[in-house]
Amino acid sequence: xxxxxxxxxxxxxxxxxxxxxxxxxxxxTINGQEHRLAxxxxxxxxxxxxxxxxxxGSKKGCDHGQCGACTVLIDGRRMNSCLKLAVTLDGxxxxxxxxxxxxxxxxPLQAAFLEHDxxxxxxxxxxxxxxxxxxxxxxxxxxxxxxxxxxxxNLCRCGAYTNIADAILEVLxxxxxx
Amino acid sequence: xxxxxxxxxxEVSDAVREGAAEQATYLAGGTNLVDxxxxxxxxxxxxxxxxxxxxxxxxxxxxxxxxxxxxxxNSETAYDSRVQERYPLLSSAILAGATAQLRNAxxxxxNINQRTRCYYFYDVATPxxxxxxxxxxxxxxxxxxxxxxxxxxxxxIATHPxxxxxxxxxxxAEVRVTGSDGERVIxxxxxxxxxxxEPWRDNTLKPGELVTAIDLPAERxxxxxxxxxxxxxxxxxFALVSVAVAMRIEDGRxxxxxxxxxxVAHKPWRRLEAEEVLVGRAPDRAAFDAxxxxxxxxxxxxxxxxxxxxxxxxxxxxxxxxxxxxxxQSQTDKRLA
Ligand SMILES: Cc1cc2nc3c(=O)[nH]c(=O)nc-3n(C[C@H](O)[C@H](O)[C@H](O)COP(=O)(O)OP(=O)(O)OC[C@H]3O[C@@H](n4cnc5c(N)ncnc54)[C@H](O)[C@@H]3O)c2cc1C
Ligand code: SF4
Ligand code: FES
Ligand code: FES
Numbered sequence: 001x002x003x004x005x006x007x008x009x010x011x012x013x014x015x016x017x018x019x020x021x022x023x024x025x026x027x028x029t030i031n032g033q034e035h036r037l038a039x040x041x042x043x044x045x046x047x048x049x050x051x052x053x054x055x056x057g058s059k060k061g062c063d064h065g066q067c068g069a070c071t072v073l074i075d076g077r078r079m080n081s082c083l084k085l086a087v088t089l090d091g092x093x094x095x096x097x098x099x100x101x102x103x104x105x106x107x108p109l110q111a112a113f114l115e116h117d118x119x120x121x122x123x124x125x126x127x128x129x130x131x132x133x134x135x136x137x138x139x140x141x142x143x144x145x146x147x148x149x150x151x152x153x154n155l156c157r158c159g160a161y162t163n164i165a166d167a168i169l170e171v172l173x174x175x176x177x178x
Numbered sequence: 179x180x181x182x183x184x185x186x187x188x189e190v191s192d193a194v195r196e197g198a199a200e201q202a203t204y205l206a207g208g209t210n211l212v213d214x215x216x217x218x219x220x221x222x223x224x225x226x227x228x229x230x231x232x233x234x235x236x237x238x239x240x241x242x243x244x245x246x247x248x249x250x251x252n253s254e255t256a257y258d259s260r261v262q263e264r265y266p267l268l269s270s271a272i273l274a275g276a277t278a279q280l281r282n283a284x285x286x287x288x289n290i291n292q293r294t295r296c297y298y299f300y301d302v303a304t305p306x307x308x309x310x311x312x313x314x315x316x317x318x319x320x321x322x323x324x325x326x327x328x329x330x331x332x333x334x335i336a337t338h339p340x341x342x343x344x345x346x347x348x349x350x351a352e353v354r355v356t357g358s359d360g361e362r363v364i365x366x367x368x369x370x371x372x373x374x375x376e377p378w379r380d381n382t383l384k385p386g387e388l389v390t391a392i393d394l395p396a397e398r399x400x401x402x403x404x405x406x407x408x409x410x411x412x413x414x415x416f417a418l419v420s421v422a423v424a425m426r427i428e429d430g431r432x433x434x435x436x437x438x439x440x441x442v443a444h445k446p447w448r449r450l451e452a453e454e455v456l457v458g459r460a461p462d463r464a465a466f467d468a469x470x471x472x473x474x475x476x477x478x479x480x481x482x483x484x485x486x487x488x489x490x491x492x493x494x495x496x497x498x499x500x501x502x503x504x505x506x507q508s509q510t511d512k513r514l515a
Contacts (some may be wrong), residue, residue, distance in 0.1 A: 024184055041184035041225060044212065064213050065280060077253075077282045083212045084283065087184055088205065088227050131279060138278070140257065149510045152413035153277025 024087045031099025046070045046081040057097035057126045068154035071127040078134025097126035112167035120158035128154045132168045186227040196226040198386035206288035242396035248287030248389045267403040271345035273509045274407045287389040294336035307333045307377045323482040329443040334377030347438040347446035348422040357387035370445030399424035404500040412512045417441035419490045421497035432456045461502035466495035
C-alpha cells in the first residue's frame with residue numbers, strides 16, 4: 001500500500017461515509033493485516049486486491065460473477081470479489097488464497113488439492129480452494145452430489161472437477177468418495 | 179463503468195432521502211447492480227449503499243407469518259431453520275438459483291429487484307426499450323431463446339429472472355416498502371408488472387421507494403409443494419421454464435392449489451382460473467393437464483423460444499405430480515422425481 005493512500009485515510013470517527021466524486025476511506029483486514037485505504041467508489045474488491053495490493057492470487061476470469069475465479073472469503077463467507085465494490089466492505093475481514101496457507105504451511109485443502117491432482121493449468125484453483133473452504137465452513141454438504149452442486153459457482157476449463165470434489169470430500173471427512 | 183458518488187446511510191429515513199435524488203440508485207449485495215454498472219447499463223450519479231441499514235433480520239409477523247428483512251442474504255434465508263420448516267418451497271427455489279457464493283452476497287430485496295437477463299438489455303450497442311425507452315426492442319425478431327411466451331407486449335418480451343420471486347408469488351407474500359410518502363405494503367401479485375406500454379418499469383415501486391422486508395403469510399404448504407427448474411445446465415443457469423407449486427390435499431381431493439411459472443413472462447406467471455380448475459378434483463393427470471391448458475392459454479413464441487411452450491406443457495403437470503405425491507424436486511440430485 002502506498003504512503004499516499006495511508007495518509008488519506010485518517011477519519012476514524014465518521015458516522016455516514018459519503019463522497020462527492022472522489023475517494024472514500026476504507027479499513028480492511030486482509031489476510032490478518034489491517035489496511036487503511038482511500039478508494040474510489042467504483043473499484044471492485046478484486047481490482048483493489050490485484051492492482052493496488054498486488055495480491056494476484058485471486059484471478060479475474062470473467063469479471064461478471066460467471067466463473068468463480070475471483071472467489072475470496074469476506075467475514076468468513078465465500079463471495080465473488082469481482083461483484084463487490086471495495087467501499088462497501090469497510091470494517092470487513094478478507095481472506096484470499098495468499099492468507100489461507102503458504103508453501104511449507106499449506107491449508108489442509110491446499111494440500112488435498114495437491115494430493116488429488118485437482119488442477120491442470122491452475123487458473124481456477126485459488127477460487128476453487130477459497131470456495132471449498134467456504135463450503136466446508138457452511139456445513140451443508142455431506143455427499144458428492146452436495147459438493148458438486150455447492151461448488152457449481154467455480155468453473156474449471158481444464159475439467160478437473162472429479163479431483164476437485166475428491167479433495168474437498170477428503171477434507172470434509174465424509175465417506176462418499178468414488 | 180461510469181463515475182458516481184457514494185453514500186452509506188445507517189438509517190432507513192436517511193436512505194430514502196438519499197434515494198429520492200434524481201439518478202440515485204440503491205446498492206445491496208451488488209451481484210446484479212455492479213454487473214450492470216460495468217456494462218454501462220446502470221448509469222447512476224449517486225450510489226446509495228443500503229448494506230448497513232437495520233434490515234438484516236428474520237422475525238415473526240403478528241399474523242403468524244415470517245418477516246424477511248430486505249438485507250437478509252439469500253443464503254441466510256434459504257438455510258434459516260424457520261424458513262426451511264415452514265416454507266420449504268421458498269428455500270428450495272432460492273437454492274435452485276445462482277451459486278453458493280452469489281447467494282452469500284445477494285439479498286432478498288436485491289433478488290426481487292434484479293433486472294432482466296435479456297442480452298440486448300445488457301448490450302448498450304443494441305436497441306432496447308427497457309434501457310432506452312423508444313429505441314425499439316432488439317429481441318423481437320432477434321435472438322430470443324430466453325424470452326417470454328406469456329404477457330408480452332409489442333415493446334418488450336423480457337422475462338424476470340428470479341427463482342425466489344416465483345416461490346414468493348405462489349406463497350402470496352407481501353412486499354413492505356418505504357418512500358418519501360411513508361410506508362406501504364404491496365401484494366406480491368401486484369409487485370412485478372407486465373411490460374405493456376412502459377417496459378422500462380419492472381415493478382410498481384415508485385421512484386426512490388425502498389423495499390424493507392418481504393412478509394410471508396401464515397399459510398405454509400409443507401407437505402405438497404415443489405420447485406421444478408428447467409435450464410441449459412443443471413446448476414448456475416437461469417430458468418428456461420420453472421414451476422412453483424403449493425397445494426393442499428384433503429380427503430384425496432385438491433382443496434387449494436397455487437401454480438407460479440418462472441422464465442416465461444415479465445413477472446412470475448399465475449392465473450387463478452387455472453388453479454380453480456383443480457379445486458375439488460382428484461390429483462390426477464387429467465386434472466393437471468386441464469389446469470396446464472388454462473395456465474398456458476395465449477402463450478406465443480417468438481421464434482427461438484417456441485420450445486418453451488411444449489416445455490412448459492410438460493413441466494407443469496410434472497410439477498403438480500411432484501407436489502401431489504409429496505416428492506418435491508431435489509435441488510441437489512437433479513433427477514426428476
Ligand atoms: C452469474 C449469475 C447467475 C445468476 N443466476 C441466478 C439464478 O439462477 N436465479 C436467480 O434467481 N438469480 C440468479 N442470479 C441473480 C442474483 O440472484 C441477483 O443478482 C441477486 O439476487 C441480486 O441481489 P443483490 O442484493 O446482489 O442486489 P443488487 O445487485 O445490490 O441490486 C439489484 C437491484 O435491486 C435494487 N435494490 C436492491 N435492494 C433494494 C431494496 N431493498 N429496495 C429497492 N431496490 C433495491 C438495486 O437498486 C438494483 O437495481 C444470478 C446472478 C449472476 C451474476
Ligand atoms: S425484450 Fe425488453 S429488455 Fe430485451 S431488448 Fe426488448 S425491450 Fe429490451
Ligand atoms: S471473475 Fe468474478 S466470477 Fe469470474
Ligand atoms: S485447472 Fe485449468 S481452469 Fe481449472
